[in-house]
Amino acid sequence: TQLLEQSPQFLSIQEGENLTVYCNSSSVFSSLQWYRQEPGEGPVLLVTVVTGGEVKKLKRLTFQFGDARKDSSLHITAAQPGDTGLYLCAACWYSSASKIIFGSGTRLSIRP
Amino acid sequence: NAGVTQTPKFQVLKTGQSMTLQCAQDMNHEYMSWYRQDPGMGLRLIHYSVGAGITDQGEVPNGYNVSRSTTEDFPLRLLSAAPSQTSVYFCASSYEGKNTEAFFGQGTRLTVV
Numbered sequence: 632t633q634l635l636e637q638s639p640q641f642l643s644i645q646e647g648e649n650l651t652v653y654c655n656s657s658s659v660f661s662s663l664q665w666y667r668q669e670p671g672e673g674p675v676l677l678v679t680v681v682t683g684g685e686v687k688k689l690k691r692l693t694f695q696f697g698d699a700r701k702d703s704s705l706h707i708t709a710a711q712p713g714d715t716g717l718y719l720c721a722a723c724w725y726s727s728a729s730k731i732i733f734g735s736g737t738r739l740s741i742r743p
Numbered sequence: 744n745a746g747v748t749q750t751p752k753f754q755v756l757k758t759g760q761s762m763t764l765q766c767a768q769d770m771n772h773e774y775m776s777w778y779r780q781d782p783g784m785g786l787r788l789i790h791y792s793v794g795a796g797i798t799d800q801g802e803v804p805n806g807y808n809v810s811r812s813t814t815e816d817f818p819l820r821l822l823s824a825a826p827s828q829t830s831v832y833f834c835a836s837s838y839e840g841k842n843t844e845a846f847f848g849q850g851t852r853l854t855v856v
Contacts, residue, residue: 640783662842673747673833673847674786681842719785723842731835731845732802733778733786 634658635722635734643740644710652705652737654720661723663696663703664731668717674733710741745769749834749848756824756855764819764851766834772846773839775817776801777809779830780850786833792817793839824855 636655644650654663662681666674678687680696680703687694691714693706707714720734750765768775776791778801788801792811806828808820817836821828832851837843 635785637785664842664844666845671849673835673849674845675847676844679842679844721786721845730788730791730801731776731837732788735783735785 634732635720637718637720637734637737639737640735641738641740643742645742646712647709650707650710650739652707652718652739653702654704654734655702656722657701658722658724659700661700663700664721664723665694665703665705666719666721666733668719668736674717674719707739710739712741712743715739715741747834747836747846747848749832749851751851752849753852754854756821756853758824758826758855760824761820761822762824764821764832764834764853766817766819766848767815768817768834768836768846769815770836770846771814772836773814774843775811775834775836776845777807777817777819778833778835779803779828780833781830789819789832824853826855829853829855 638653664679665677668674678694683700684698685696691708695704718737721731747768773794777789778786780786787803790809792798834848835845837845
């Protein structure tokens with residue numbers, strides 16, 4: 632059973648459209664991270680959110696941490712084909728600060 | 744700076760064989776971990792270590808052993824491979840503490856026939 636639920640599992644949209652990916656859990660996290668993974672490579676960190684309600688922006692990507700620290704979202708504005716990949720949320724718990732648990736991932740495909 | 748290095752990149756085993764997946768990092772990170780990645784399952788934590796001589800179980804530890812004799816190396820051992828262990832294995836390292844970035848190797852694709 633995944634402690635972190637991501638939705639949707641797959642998403643295929645047209646270039647220029649907006650999208651949102653969600654990451655939810657019943658547990659409270661000390662922090663939540665978003666990674667992106669290309670085929671044949673390991674995941675690479677995009678952002679870490681720490682404070683409840685925190686919003687961080689990375690160019691066209693906006694990351695939000697829920698007020699209760701149990702959920703997060705990733706919003707992409709005007710998606711580009713280069714955004715194609717597997718997006719993974721990952722969480723650290725207070726009881727084990729370095730232990731990182733991953734969600735099931737969202738596979739994103741942007742059509743030109 | 745090599746980062747996290749995993750070997751081999753590909754491996755085919757017969758059921759019942761044993762092998763060790765190697766992982767080495769040169770960033771002096773205290774924390775190292777092993778994940779497996781299966782289709783639709785994201786990454787699942789197998790074992791992790793917060794420093795030399797200290798290891799602990801993750802979400803799916805059965806069938807795997809680890810040891811951490813040095814800060815740099817964290818090998819993963821399969822004592823008797825099973826088809827259910829067919830997967831892509833990733834090793835990661837990070838500094839110990841809150842909110843640290845995990846750095847991943849390029850993965851080992853293991854097939855057990």
